[in-house]
Amino acid sequence: MSNYERALRCIDDAHTQDPNLITIHNGTQIPYELHYAEKMTRYLEQYDPSASETLRLAIRAQHLRRWEIPRSSYPQTKPGYFAWRTFLKKRQAEQAEKICLDCGYSADDAGRVAALIRKEKLKQDGESQALEDIACLVFLDDQFEQFGKSHDEEKIVGILKKTWGKMSDKGHELALKIEMSDHAKALVVKALES
Template sequence: MSTPFEKALAAIDAAHALDPNLTTIDGTTIPYELHYARKCTSYLEKRVPNASEPLRLAIRAQHFRRWEVPRDSYPMTKPGYHAWRTFLKKRQAEQAAALCVEAGMSAADAERVAALIRKEDLKQDEETQVLEDVACLVFLDDQFAAFEKEHDEEKIVGILRKTWGKMSEAGRELALGMEMEGRPRELVEKALNG
């Protein structure tokens, strides 16, 4: 018999499996959001091996059905980006919380998942900070190499400095331990030492 947590996790992954955007990992093609969610979980296990169930679900669902609201559905400006991110956090939190309740979790635990996805009390709430650390780690590990090719050096260095500023000391330690080569490594060193 599955627990409410296991049912919620399975439902989150089933939704991720619907992502039409595909990526190839070790020769296997999978939906990108499923890959992203698994990568988030792997960093959570390094950052907090004994994480609470609400945090584990929030980490897994932080990009819940994100592909349904593409970035270009908002103006391609800084305010447009922030409006898109704000809308997504609210939407993803509501959808994940509803799914958790449907899976049999308490309303309080479902609301905790939602609050974490919304990144409430970021600097005061340790679990919210862990979620932020994980998002930054996955960006650096999985998305940065492609991202840095699309932007000029000054913008990339600024983004890296902002990313570093969002992370806790424990998150930074994990980031410094990442294998990174070539241009991405140079840019990270420039951002941290500049």
């Protein structure tokens, strides 16, 4: 087994411990974070089929053990949200780096995986931007419809505008191909026009 296969197995083993389950298309229930990681990988295949191993591992580990630090463990304020996100990125990067080192990767490669998870040099680093684009695509594809049911239209449009602003042209191109309900499409159009 290669270093990559070992690291991927360790990452996915961690995802399978997520107690939050989701029912997928065939009626099977799987841990949500495994579902999320697999969807991130599928979007990476569309985005860049020749992506580096370090980017593939960062994509797969982006939400590593995220369920252990719920959003509710931080104040329900904008600063609380950003503090939660900052802590998660750092923690997930450290855990992924350790997995990579334990699986035989060099310190440089393991550090690169961690840097990508932290999204360092976003907008200047093509791989860091790819991870951001793919996270936004998975949000739009997998979480947006449900998110829209629990927030008012003004907030949703604002979040869509921010999401769009984080993405590259390549990310925009893929986002416009995502199948959505008519209501969700109308919100996207409204966000893009405003």
